[in-house]
Amino acid sequence: MTIRKRVLALGAIFLTVIVLGGCWDSEPDTDRASALMLTVSQATPKKWQWRFYFPNPTVTVSSLTQLKPSNQFYTMGVTASSLDRAYTKVQQRLARDLYLGQLEVMILSTKLTRPEVLSLLNAYNREGLTPKTAYVLLGAPPVNKLALVTPQESIPSVYWESYFECHQCQPEYLARPEWKVWDDMVTPGVSAVVPYGTEAYEMTQIAVYPQTGPPVIYSRRATEGWAYLKGRVDKETIALNTPWGRIGLANIHGAAHNQVWQGNGHINVSTRINLSVTLAEWGSSVEMTPSMLKQIDMLGERKVLARCLLAIREANKTHTDPFGYGRTLWFQHQAPEILASGGWEPISSRVTVVLQIRSAGSGV
Amino acid sequence: MVAGAIYIWPQYIIQTAGINGLWSLFTTAGISLLVLSLQIAWVSLTKATPFATAVRNTWGVFGMWLVVSITGILCMTIDGVMLALFGQMLHVFFYPLTPEAVPIVLIGLAGIWIAMRSLSTVARNVQFWFPLILLSFGFVVSLSLRSVRFSAALLPSPTFVVPQWLRATLSTWFLYANGAVVASLIPHIRWTGRPRPVLWTTWAVGFQTLVLVLVFVIVVTTLGPAAASQLQWPMVYVFSLVSVKTFFFKGVGMFVIITWTTAVVLYLSVHIYCFSWNVQAMVDASSLARRWFALGAGIVVITIAILIPSAISAGKILFGVLNPADLSWTLGVALLSVFVVWIRHRRSKHS
Known part of the structure; x- marks a missing residue:
């Protein structure tokens, strides 16, 4: 092959790669709403209230010190019957592509029964980009009071993510990532365990899902006992x-x-x-x-x-x-x-x- | 023999045979070894290369057309399904907004491009990338060891159901099917010492089995058999648990996806190369014509991959039709041919 031909061939290859490769998946941050936290509670017997928390795109690193923590995030709540419906509705309202690839925490209401949570987690699992290591928490409705954001450092993050990542901060290790909760729900012989919070900054009990119905909340002492028995x-x-x-x-x-x-x-x-x-x-x-x-x-x-x-x-x-x-x-x-x-x-x-x-x- | 679509694989055998799937894996490896030794015996008895010539020497011209075309069709369909599955996997986990066809066409073209070169170029490419692919695989595996939870899940089941075992054995075959690639390439290895094709093939099959066992063990000990059988891509799911923030979007994920794609490209190029080479031998064409055969074969593979509508139907085709068809065909042809060649060999010795 002559040099000329070789250059032509290389040019053709690059052209194909560029034309076919496209930019479908590379979207600028301003066109994308990247949720860090999701809360789910019951709105009506058939429909759920979904609330997504996004880092405020107008926040800059230098403005972080002056802003109140609550201003560093904005939220968007919709009522929908499934995760996918909630997706679409949020995208419609925000006029941006909703992206769950950075989700850190999912807070569920204690009113959701085991089959309901399982179907939610199944839908979440089916999506390839969603991080399966996001933490799942449980709270009595309104779950929004558990959705904490702490004063930010340069990277926006949610309070519970920082808390569960900090092994020194917890008396017992209660953190449950989504994949373990889902795994426990589909594996026979084990009841899925999710940490349960009563009020802000207090996540010291566990909720356990029986085969049917809403989760059972263990007392503080029983939770301690569970942690001893599990070596946690x-x-x-x-x-x-x-x-x-x-x-x-x-x-x-x-x-x-x-x-x-x-x-x-x-x-x-x-x-x-x-x-x-x-x-x-x-x-x-x-x-x-x-x-x-x-x-x-x-x-x-x-x-x-x-x-x-x-x-x-x-x-x-x-x-x-x-x-x-x-x-x-x-x-x-x-x-x-x-x-x-x-x-x-x-x-x-x-x-x-x-x-x-x-x-x-x-x-x- | 780079395994192409192990991404989908452990689900089906865990679904059929549960933890006993591990036995099926070893059985398939044994069958694969048997088939390969038969093929090697065949080509060395006929002293012919590539595969098509060996077939002609055994079965005549008509037999050659029949055997090579059926083997080729099966092999290319399996390749097409694997390419489709890989494209689907990329679509689900990495590029949800990009149509599946785009990575399929790009990977297919890259495979064709390499396959159109000479044998030494293909071999050198494989030689260069193989250690890198293994390294990246080992790296991700070592990272995902952290999420292993249940070593007890590997305890063998006391009940051993034969039909389940056979079905699972069959479902793993496609990872070992190679459409006479080994038989075509073996005579071209430059041995430094005494030629030991069977020994080397044993090593290769053993190594591939080791990788598959590793994947199986990691998936089962991380998720448990119940959860693993519900996931479409158990292996990628387990790898994605390697702290997502570092895996998919920064460094590691990119590195891994490049090497995985390379593995598939090389797998395709080796298969397409061997097919075009056999066709060349069959019609006695020039080496320029071989390139056109490679292009044609590659386009067929890409077309099959694009025509498959979903990962679910790909799985159905693969496990329902291709696996049993390819296993029975390959094993049958190899057994019969070696028998015929051996009889003739003995006769010629005695006469």
């Missing part, structure tokens, strides 16, 4: 009343080891929880001895154990399995028929808690 405790604290006054245990963290087997009409579980803690607070006049430490250990263990048993009682009462014990059985191919048909079996659990004071701070 990162930085919990306990206050103990002892003969030597009030004693605080802090920085509680550890792991849980399970053994699950099929019983007669119930699920047998044996759990061992190993926790290490820091002795945080005790009266300055008290002199600590090893035997006192042992007693404190025991008191702490008892308290943790009570929370764990509370969580299991709650699960048995509400016919849910937020621990995924049934799923373990299903993976081991024990009782697959009951679980695959959406059945539920009571949990009978034996829990051992081992608590160890690793450090006593710097001491005074």
